[in-house]
Amino acid sequence: MNEWERVLRVLSDPAVHRAVWVQTGQHIYLSVVPVLAATLVAVPLGIVLTRARRLAEPVMNLVGVLQTLPSLALLAFMIPLLGIGRLPAMAALFLYALLPILRNTYTGLRAVDPALIEAGRGMGMTSWQLLFLVELPLAFRVIMSGIRVATVLIIGWATLAAYVGAGGLGDLILTGFATVSAGHIIAGGVPVTLLAILADWALGRLERAVTPRGIRV
Amino acid sequence: MIRFEEVTKEYPDGTRAVKNLNLEIRKGEFVCLIGPSGCGKTTTLKMVNRLVEPTRGTIYVDGQDIMKVDPVQLRRRIGYVIQQIGLFPHMTIEENITLVPRLLGWDKERCRRRVEELLPLVGLDPDQYRHRYPRELSGGQQQRVGVLRALAAEPDLILMDEPFGALDPITREALQDELKKLQSKLHKTILFVTHDMDEALKLADRIVLMKDGEVVQDGSPEDLLRHPANDFVAAFIGRERMAAAVGATPVEELMIRRPVTAGPNKGLAEAVQLMRQKRVDSVVVVDEENRLLGVVTAREIQQHRDRARTLGEIMSGEPACVEVGAPVTEALQRMFVERLDHLPVVDRERRLVGLITRTTLVDLLSREGWPNGSTGGSSQGVSA
Ligand SMILES: Nc1ncnc2c1ncn2[C@@H]1O[C@H](COP(=O)(O)OP(=O)(O)OP(=O)(O)O)[C@@H](O)[C@H]1O
Ligand SMILES: [Mg+2]
Numbered sequence: 001m002n003e004w005e006r007v008l009r010v011l012s013d014p015a016v017h018r019a020v021w022v023q024t025g026q027h028i029y030l031s032v033v034p035v036l037a038a039t040l041v042a043v044p045l046g047i048v049l050t051r052a053r054r055l056a057e058p059v060m061n062l063v064g065v066l067q068t069l070p071s072l073a074l075l076a077f078m079i080p081l082l083g084i085g086r087l088p089a090m091a092a093l094f095l096y097a098l099l100p101i102l103r104n105t106y107t108g109l110r111a112v113d114p115a116l117i118e119a120g121r122g123m124g125m126t127s128w129q130l131l132f133l134v135e136l137p138l139a140f141r142v143i144m145s146g147i148r149v150a151t152v153l154i155i156g157w158a159t160l161a162a163y164v165g166a167g168g169l170g171d172l173i174l175t176g177f178a179t180v181s182a183g184h185i186i187a188g189g190v191p192v193t194l195l196a197i198l199a200d201w202a203l204g205r206l207e208r209a210v211t212p213r214g215i216r217v
Numbered sequence: 218m219i220r221f222e223e224v225t226k227e228y229p230d231g232t233r234a235v236k237n238l239n240l241e242i243r244k245g246e247f248v249c250l251i252g253p254s255g256c257g258k259t260t261t262l263k264m265v266n267r268l269v270e271p272t273r274g275t276i277y278v279d280g281q282d283i284m285k286v287d288p289v290q291l292r293r294r295i296g297y298v299i300q301q302i303g304l305f306p307h308m309t310i311e312e313n314i315t316l317v318p319r320l321l322g323w324d325k326e327r328c329r330r331r332v333e334e335l336l337p338l339v340g341l342d343p344d345q346y347r348h349r350y351p352r353e354l355s356g357g358q359q360q361r362v363g364v365l366r367a368l369a370a371e372p373d374l375i376l377m378d379e380p381f382g383a384l385d386p387i388t389r390e391a392l393q394d395e396l397k398k399l400q401s402k403l404h405k406t407i408l409f410v411t412h413d414m415d416e417a418l419k420l421a422d423r424i425v426l427m428k429d430g431e432v433v434q435d436g437s438p439e440d441l442l443r444h445p446a447n448d449f450v451a452a453f454i455g456r457e458r459m460a461a462a463v464g465a466t467p468v469e470e471l472m473i474r475r476p477v478t479a480g481p482n483k484g485l486a487e488a489v490q491l492m493r494q495k496r497v498d499s500v501v502v503v504d505e506e507n508r509l510l511g512v513v514t515a516r517e518i519q520q521h522r523d524r525a526r527t528l529g530e531i532m533s534g535e536p537a538c539v540e541v542g543a544p545v546t547e548a549l550q551r552m553f554v555e556r557l558d559h560l561p562v563v564d565r566e567r568r569l570v571g572l573i574t575r576t577t578l579v580d581l582l583s584r585e586g587w588p589n590g591s592t593g594g595s596s597q598g599v600s601a
Contacts, residue, residue, distance in 0.1 A: 115300070118299060121268060121292070122292055123293070124289050134305060214309070214352060
């Protein structure tokens with residue numbers, strides 16, 4: 001039996017098909033939850049940092065350091081803290097997703113033309129109104145692209161979650177490694193790639209749909 | 218409407234942007250703050266709506282100390298047009314214009330009607346423009362909307378910081394005209410910052426000229442042009458504008474008030490005697506009611522000495538003259554074109570009130586704004 005036949009056999013195996021569907025579902029869950037959580041934390045944190053500029057630098061540095069840790073190392077680091085399974089994997093992915101979102105929120109808000117902020121203030125907006133009516137809408141595109149980058153990144157990294165028994169398409173890939181089966185690697189790798197592309201496209205569409213015509217590029 | 222009392226602003230870095238400012242702006246006045254860059258105009262303006270808070274002193278708006286008013290409420294009743302344009306790019310024209318009304322809680326219908334009222338004021342068709350975004354408008358149109366936005370909630374007081382600074386000269390003038398028209402309809406109190414003297418002269422009822430955080434002169438455009446407080450003001454206003462203004466001076470300000478006069482029956486010898494005594498080279502001939510009959514010069518007397526006996530016999534029939542109130546330039550032009558040495562000034566009943574002579578030109582030239590050896594274009598008619 002040559003290599004191609006083995007690959008085809010694996011790819012046509014109904015058990016593998018089932019595994020792809022189940023693991024894709026897990027994979028989406030593993031990626032979406034950390035990204036959502038990171039958004040919920042990083043956007044408000046970014047807003048706070050624009051109001052407390054002195055905090056901005058140390059916080060951004062700290063988050064930057066987290067991101068430079070090799071992902072496997074971070075994952076391994078989570079195990080003694082949170083055990084194995086989904087939770088440590090999602091915690092690690094959450095930490096990874098923070099930085100791009102935080103950075104884009106902060107720079108996006110900082111990039112809003114100060115003249116516009118002053119116009120808003122001068123016209124009698126409260127600081128909340130200024131935030132929701134002027135700053136966030138104008139920084140929206142940059143923040144959204146931070147979320148997009150984070151999502152694509154996390155979908156890729158979520159494959160590693162299989163190492164700590166969190167499931168996801170990484171399982172198929174790990175099986176492929178263990179049994180030297182290209183079929184399993186393809187069965188896991190292609191859906192991950194498709195997911196990432198799809199997420200990028202969908203978030204791009206969403207961003208365009210929500211951005212007012214006046215500031216679309 | 219606005220009163221500054223001993224207001225000083227020191228920025229944290231020690232810059233004293235405004236020093237001991239005392240200024241009162243009355244209701245309905247259009248006041249231009251003008252001065253070189255960095256003199257504190259913007260700082261002064263922003264202190265009114267508390268975007269900047271004074272270090273010392275008190276500012277009253279409508280008799281209220283503004284430090285005792287909630288800044289958000291204060292700002293909502295003061296229109297504000299920032300330098301450049303400052304329209305929100307993510308909001309439509311309608312949303313931009315109705316921003317303050319919406320903050321004040323106006324209902325949708327009222328906002329919509331307000332937009333329909335306002336856009337035509339600056340020549341924009343509501344149906345065509347209300348749903349556009351700022352970037353879909355030209356710079357001039359955006360600036361018009363910027364002004365409307367400040368008017369939307371019907372504030373009595375409007376602050377404008379170089380609103381037309383970024384526009385090309387033609388659009389700028391058009392907008393100035395529109396603003397002036399608008400103001401003559403609406404009678405708002407406007408504090409307008411500019412560093413363009415022409416703009417200030419055109420728009421302002423009153424000009425406040427600042428330098429290094431202090432007021433150098435405060436007066437009507439007329440005042441500034443004709444009586445600049447010092448060299449700085451004169452230099453800032455510029456020679457050409459002052460020359461033009463001096464030219465617009467009415468004749469009675471420059472004329473000789475008590476010209477030497479004589480009745481038509483005065484003998485020539487007597488007239489010569491009179492002229493020598495008063496050291497003048499002409500005499501104005503008037504009747505008993507001081508009505509102008511003519512002018513006779515020493516030279517004419519000499520020419521007619523053999524044939525005539527009295528002034529009445531040699532004066533020309535219809536003497537040239539100007540009425541009070543005519544600008545000096547008009548008088549000078551006539552003297553030049555009609556080759557006159559003297560031009561009597563009369564009132565409505567042709568009674569003599571004064572005389573313009575060539576010496577008047579010298580007086581005019583010696584006025585501020587006409588420095589020695591001026592080569593300004595407007596001096597041409599004079600030196601010819
Ligand atoms: N936020 C600030 N912090 C420190 N100094 C400031 C600040 N804003 C203005 N200044 C200084 O205060 C002075 C007056 O500034 P201001 O902006 O009022 O000038 P201006 O007359 O409006 O000038 P321009 O015509 O250039 O707009 C300047 O010396 C300026 O550098
Ligand atoms: Mg300024």
